[in-house]
Amino acid sequence: MATSRRVAVVVGSLRKDSLNRKMAAALAAIAPPSLSLEIFEIGQLPLYDQDDDANPPEASVAFKEKIAGADAVLFVTPEYNRSVPGVLKNAIDVGSRPYGKSAWKGKPAAVMTVSPGAIGGFGANHHLRQSLVFLDMPVLQQPEAYIGGAGDLFDESGGVKKPDTQKFLDTFIAAFAQWIERTAKAPA
């Protein structure tokens, strides 16, 4: 295809040395030419306040416009206390309101959770999927992506050190590209 699909990558960690941010960069580096991945920052967003629906903060409006302009969304997030980090939930809420004007609606999505722990953020992955059902986002089901043991996954330049994981990432991003073609609106 002539035009790449624009994929908004939403990272659920604000940490400078975030493993999830490294993962997002690793996925962007191996994405096929049919996809163009860009991290959409969420740390600047004010806390969602329903009182502001009629006159939302500038940063929230700008974020919503960026999401609305994307063809698909890739969530790459840690698990906090067996759920989604508050900063990510806030970004989801900001993008979803006012009621009936959600920027997320209909956009194909995929979820990857990354953790130094053994169970790879399974709880956050599925709590996030619960929100995406309500937001009416068709979510890639397979392969599921719970990346555990990520504390020693990346080398100093952000390369993935484990060949099995690298192979899985190749499979995952190819499956997401196919999923987007099956479920996204035609490119403008």
Ligand SMILES: Cc1cc2nc3c(=O)[nH]c(=O)nc-3n(C[C@H](O)[C@H](O)[C@H](O)COP(=O)(O)O)c2cc1C
């Ligand atoms: C508030 C908090 C809660 C956490 N809860 C979990 C958890 O439930 N499960 C888990 O696997 N790791 C948990 N962790 C550890 C994170 O997985 C780890 O800090 C990880 O590196 C965060 O992702 P990041 O590197 O992208 O910032 C928690 C960390 C913090 C700061």
